[in-house]
C-alpha cells in the first residue's frame with residue numbers, strides 16, 4: 001500500500017510512511033508541518049513553522065488499527081456521543097453503535113493531494129463497507145480536506161447519497177496540547193448555554209470566562225463563533241463554520257484512570273475543544289445534500 005500511495009500521490013511536500021500498522025501522511029511546506037493517518041482519517045500533528053505542536057497525542061496511544069489513536073483530531077460522525085435511536089432510527093446490531101460513530105474506526109482512502117497556491121491540500125474520504133452498513137445502512141460519502149497554509153484548515157464534508165434524509169450529529173474532536181490544562185482560560189464561551197454530561201446533561205449558562213476544570217465534559221450549544229485557548233506562551237485560535245456546538249472535555253485525575261491508552265498524569269497537558277453539531281444542534285441532511293463543517297487553527 002505504501003509503495004502504491006507514494007507512486008500514485010507523488011508530491012514534493014508530502015511523505016508517506018508506516019507507523020506500526022498505520023499509514024502516516026506528512027505534509028510539510030513553508031507554513032509548517034501536519035501529519036495524518038488514514039486510520040479514522042485522523043489528523044495527529046500540526047506544527048506551524050517556528051512553533052510547537054498544537055495537537056496532543058497520548059504517549060500510550062495504540063497504532064495497531066484496533067481502535068482510534070488517542071489524540072489528534074478524531075472524526076466523530078454520523079453521531080457524536082451515544083447513539084440516539086430516537087433521532088437516528090433503531091437498527092439491528094447495537095454492538096456496532098460505538099460512541100462517536102464509526103468513522104474514526106475505519107480506513108479512509110487518499111482521494112487527492114495538491115498544491116493550492118503555496119499551500120498543500122490533502123483530501124481523505126470514506127464510503128460504506130459491509131461493517132459500516134451493519135451499523136448504519138445508508139449510502140454516503142464522508143470527506144476530510146486538510147489545507148496546510150498560513151493557518152491549518154480542516155473541512156468535514158458529509159454527503160447523503162441515499163434516497164432518504166437522515167439525522168447527523170458530529171464533531172472534530174480536537175485534543176490540544178497545553179502547558180497546564182486545569183485553570184487555563186478559554187475565551188469566547190461567555191454567556192453560552194451548556195449541558196454538563198457529568199451532571200446528567202443538566203443545563204447551565206457560562207456566566208464568565210471559562211477556566212478549564214479537570215474533570216469537565218460540557219456541550220456548549222448555539223455557539224458558532226471562535227474561541228481562544230490562552231496557553232502558557234501562545235494563544236491557540238479556533239475559528240469554525242457550520243458548527244453550532246463547542247464541546248470542552250478533560251477527564252481529570254480520576255477519570256483518566258479509565259483510559260488504558262492515556263497515562264495518569266497527562267490530563268494536565270491536554271484539553272479537548274471540539275467544533276461540532278451535537279444535541280439539539282444536530283441536523284437533518286436531505287437526500288442528495290452535502291454539509292461542510294470547517295475548523296481553522298492558528299497559534300499567535
Ligand SMILES: O=P(O)(O)OC[C@H]1O[C@H](O)[C@H](O)[C@@H](O)[C@@H]1O
Pocket residue numbers: 099100197217218247248249272
Ligand atoms: O473515549 P472516547 O470514546 O474517545 O470519548 C472521549 C470523550 O469524548 C467527548 O469529549 C465526550 O464528551 C466525552 O464524554 C468522552 O469521554
